[in-house]
Amino acid sequence: MKFYSTNNRDLQVDLRTAVTQGLAPDNGLYMPAQIPVLPEEFFQTIDQLSFQEMAFLVAQNLIGDDIPGLELKRIVEHTIQFDAPVVKIEQDLYALELFHGPTMAFKDFGARFMSQLLGYFAQQQDQEIVILVATSGDTGSAVANGFLGVKGTRVVVLYPSGKVSEIQEKQFTTLDHNITALEVDGTFDDCQRLVKEAFLDKDLRSKFFLTSANSINIARLIPQSFYYFYAYAQLKSQKKPLVFSIPSGNFGNLTGGLLAWRMGLPVHKFIAATNSNDVVPQYLESGLFSPRPSRQTISNAMDVGNPSNFVRILDLFDGNYAALSREISGYAFTDEQTGNAMRQVYAKDKYLMDPHGAIGYLGLKEYVSERNEQVTGVFLETAHPAKFKDVVEETLHSAIEIPSALEKFLLLEKKTIKTTAEFSVFKDFLLKGL
Numbered sequence: 001m002k003f004y005s006t007n008n009r010d011l012q013v014d015l016r017t018a019v020t021q022g023l024a025p026d027n028g029l030y031m032p033a034q035i036p037v038l039p040e041e042f043f044q045t046i047d048q049l050s051f052q053e054m055a056f057l058v059a060q061n062l063i064g065d066d067i068p069g070l071e072l073k074r075i076v077e078h079t080i081q082f083d084a085p086v087v088k089i090e091q092d093l094y095a096l097e098l099f100h101g102p103t104m105a106f107k108d109f110g111a112r113f114m115s116q117l118l119g120y121f122a123q124q125q126d127q128e129i130v131i132l133v134a135t136s137g138d139t140g141s142a143v144a145n146g147f148l149g150v151k152g153t154r155v156v157v158l159y160p161s162g163k164v165s166e167i168q169e170k171q172f173t174t175l176d177h178n179i180t181a182l183e184v185d186g187t188f189d190d191c192q193r194l195v196k197e198a199f200l201d202k203d204l205r206s207k208f209f210l211t212s213a214n215s216i217n218i219a220r221l222i223p224q225s226f227y228y229f230y231a232y233a234q235l236k237s238q239k240k241p242l243v244f245s246i247p248s249g250n251f252g253n254l255t256g257g258l259l260a261w262r263m264g265l266p267v268h269k270f271i272a273a274t275n276s277n278d279v280v281p282q283y284l285e286s287g288l289f290s291p292r293p294s295r296q297t298i299s300n301a302m303d304v305g306n307p308s309n310f311v312r313i314l315d316l317f318d319g320n321y322a323a324l325s326r327e328i329s330g331y332a333f334t335d336e337q338t339g340n341a342m343r344q345v346y347a348k349d350k351y352l353m354d355p356h357g358a359i360g361y362l363g364l365k366e367y368v369s370e371r372n373e374q375v376t377g378v379f380l381e382t383a384h385p386a387k388f389k390d391v392v393e394e395t396l397h398s399a400i401e402i403p404s405a406l407e408k409f410l411l412l413e414k415k416t417i418k419t420t421a422e423f424s425v426f427k428d429f430l431l432k433g434l
């Protein structure tokens with residue numbers, strides 16, 4: 001399978017290049033050159049397949065023979081080591097729980113798949129692959145845990161000192177082995193700038209095989225299509241048209257759903273649900289895309305003012321606004337609405353949503369009340385509520401339990417290397433310290 005750049009469909013590369021480069025040289029994002037529709041038979045028997053089996057067939061459909069079949073099977077099986085159950089909340093309304101992985105957020109799917117792919121490519125070369133990742137929380141923990149112990153790879157996580165929650169920090173500062181955490185005296189933007197400068201630096205580029213693990217990498221996108229099929233399989237007996245509501249920030253998760261739809265998954269509608277960072281819902285309303293600086297909210301993993309995967313969504317519809325807005329509806333919600341939904345659903349349905357999932361829930365509710373259609377609604381629950389313990393406890397006015405998978409990180413000792421936000425210091429560390 002070839003992948004093209006969204007800036008130039010004639011610029012086509014193989015999977016290895018797309019994954020190790022991340023961003024195309026012309027600053028476009030890579031997309032699969034073909035998205036084959038899966039055979040009828042696959043959908044007829046889908047509910048008899050395991051999650052791993054169906055994910056493998058989907059991966060093979062998109063990736064082709066760039067990876068030998070047995071190797072791809074191993075990669076998929078390693079990625080999917082945990083369930084993604086659909087849980088009934090109310091009549092015709094379900095949560096797709098994507099938080100049963102090691103760091104308890106859906107980013108585990110993308111990070112685990114990408115780490116295995118890069119590990120496979122690293123085996124075929126002499127040089128170690130160095131992955132640089134700037135994080136404000138969830139990405140760093142998923143990437144660090146995904147790459148932990150993967151031969152031929154080394155991960156450097158940069159994060160702003162004092163600006164991530166304790167539980168998030170512990171998930172990427174306690175791992176050792178091939179994971180190094182740099183605690184930067186600065187902001188998240190400083191961390192991102194340091195990573196960007198490193199990619200442009202000749203000395204670093206000649207010494208290291210550098211790559212990034214941010215959400216624009218196609219290797220993180222592909223596995224995000226798997227669980228849409230799995231949700232469909234779990235709800236196959238429902239018969240009503242299926243609507244997915246996706247709490248979105250950079251829109252990688254929604255793009256994964258659109259890939260599944262293009263592969264033939266019968267989805268009636270996608271809902272782009274956001275917090276007050278609502279540039280995509282506004283685009284869906286007006287046809288105008290106006291990125292702007294992000295605003296801080298209680299669903300902070302979605303505080304994105306210029307969503308990077310928007311160009312991929314446009315590309316999937318050939319830039320056709322009418323076609324795009326037929327398939328995707330958009331709604332935005334305030335922190336107050338989010339908190340109210342969390343309290344109501346907890347009281348009425350005994351289900352505890354995290355602030356991100358709550359926005360997905362609200363998106364579905366809004367859609368159903370506006371359209372009055374008979375549909376089966378599924379919202380993506382993207383993280384375990386305990387990952388956002390402070391916000392959740394403040395919202396519910398009561399204490400919540402920390403699952404043992406998260407608790408075990410809290411008991412470990414944090415190990416970081418402190419550094420300033422100056423590029424020369426960071427560069428020196430990479431040249432001498434790695």
Ligand SMILES: *Cc1c(COP(=O)(O)O)cnc(C)c1O
Nearest residue numbers: 248249250251252253301382383
């Ligand atoms: C990253 C993240 C999101 C947003 O996903 P995108 O693919 O960037 O739209 C939503 N919820 C949680 C918990 C996240 O960590």
